[in-house]
Amino acid sequence: MTYRHNHRKIQNKLNDTTSVKSALSFLLIPSLLFTSLLVTGCKVSSSTTIASTETEQDLRSLLALPEHMPLPAIPDFNPLTPEKITLGRFLFYDTKLSANQTQSCGSCHFQSDAFADGIATPIGSTGHALVRNSQGLSNVAYNATFTWSNDTFFELEDQLNVPIRADDPIELGVTDAELETVLNRFNSDEKYQQLFSAAFPESDSGASINKIIFSLASFVRTMISANSSYDKYLLGDKSALTPQQKQGFSLFNGEKFECFHCHTGINFTVSYKDANSINDAILFPFFNNGLYNVNSDGSYPESDQGIFDLSSDPADKGKFRPPSLRNIELTAPYMHDGSINTLREVVEHYARGGRLTPEGLDNAGDGKNNPYKSALITGFSATEEEIDAVVAFLESLTDYDFIHNEKFSNPHEEN
Known part of the structure; x- marks a missing residue:
């Protein structure tokens, strides 16, 4: 099973x-x-x-x-x-x-x-x-x-x-x-x-x-x-983000990088609802982002092919839910299988339009050519400076108060 x-x-x-x-x-x-x-x-x-x-x-x-x-x-x-x-x-x-x-x-x-x-x-x-x-x-x-x-x-x-x-x-x-x-x-x-x-x-x-x-x-x-540098910037403190992070914010929401199509709103994901959401306006999005293309037929590793494992519809191969990017700096490694180690590598993956796994390695194939890949993952040309800026913006979503908040800590370790 x-x-x-x-x-x-x-x-x-x-x-x-x-x-x-x-x-x-x-x-x-x-x-x-x-x-x-x-x-x-x-x-x-x-x-x-x-x-x-x-x-x-x-x-x-x-x-x-x-x-x-x-x-x-x-x-x-x-x-x-x-x-x-x-x-x-x-x-x-x-x-x-x-x-x-x-x-x-x-x-x-x-x-x-x-x-x-x-x-x-x-x-x-x-x-x-x-x-x-x-x-x-x-x-x-x-x-x-x-x-x-x-x-x-x-x-x-x-x-x-x-x-x-x-x-x-x-x-x-x-x-x-x-x-x-x-x-x-x-x-x-x-x-x-x-x-x-x-x-x-x-x-x-x-x-x-x-x-x-x-x-x-x-x-x-x-x-x-909700107390990251980004939140402080959102609330009016324009010095909360560095110039590089502001550049990254602009690129993140621009039509070149197009990150916002999957990672939008207050929680940086289109998979979102709140108390004011209308039932029939709630999205249930799952995307194939070109991480794999096993056997060049659109497959992902047999151990986990996403929604396909539920639906048996080939078009669902490799479809996964876009996660929130809140505190993304702290949650490495990335992707559903933890196969990408750094935020820079994540951005480079999307810039290429899919990951290449060379012949001779497990799950070989060029994800850029995955036939079921989302139309949003087209690839783009980016300078090192631009990639650095987007990574810096993603790091601005880190909330250090959150990871030190005692109300979330282990009560069994309290004196």
Whole structure:
């Protein structure tokens, strides 16, 4: 069974009273519309109803959300509360959440790396090699879909089921056979009894997989990053960016480099939604960027061919979701398989219009000639100075307050 098909299979493995997928079935209708450079929308929520200005301000306060950042879409079935956030933070860093008690969510998502992990692809708790690079979690609450390439995961609650419950490959390994053992660890722990009771006061059933997922989602939604040099520039401090970074900003949004076609708006990705997004204006974009062209027939490595592994449509070979570029300086290596090491190499890849993997190497082929490559990836001529400027601009998206914010840190290490 392939990695992606396994992800689809385990969506139906939640063992609580209501499955997450059934709760999500009414959400987010795909659209062919494109977002503008600064993403805005009419006040029709995709998954959250804001009852009043006071409620909105309460939510902004809970998220410590600055005024220039839109309110993220919080699903009605899992309203944000301080208690769920606290429980989620404890769970995120607790190795008791893995079947063999060797890994936690924090084992592949380090705060110092903007909640990426600094390696090409991680290893699961039982030694299984994963095929996807661990994405950073900066502003993940604004994602329209989740994981690198799955068009059926519309909420964090969907995605979190995967690393916890997947059995091929195993990440945390909480399979059906291990679930009761893992839940009993929390139900027999006095501290967790208090945390679960506070987070879910209307339930006396103790820990459950849905409560764990809902709490983790609540914590991860608080990971708002909005205090980079770019943000300060956006708010009026024109000295916050260097002349080189301003040049890079102009090139990034120009028709020569064309970065903005896939990386636009406040979160630098067209895969975006917030509390004001109109359902049928939300994009679910996945692109083939010419990273591979195995056998010169448009294929990507068999281990991971993107959306194709779900659809079996050849036109979907190599299609992956464009990630947010927030804190991109900290989340190397890059691409879905971690196969590009530096931001300069990323820009050079797009300047060439696709990557050349020479004959004799694994996955040989010229991605520039991939027949399924996005029409946006045409290549362009760029000087060294221009590439340096774009890289410098991307580095201006680093938020050092975010990676040192104690509210995202490991609570088990506190005195």
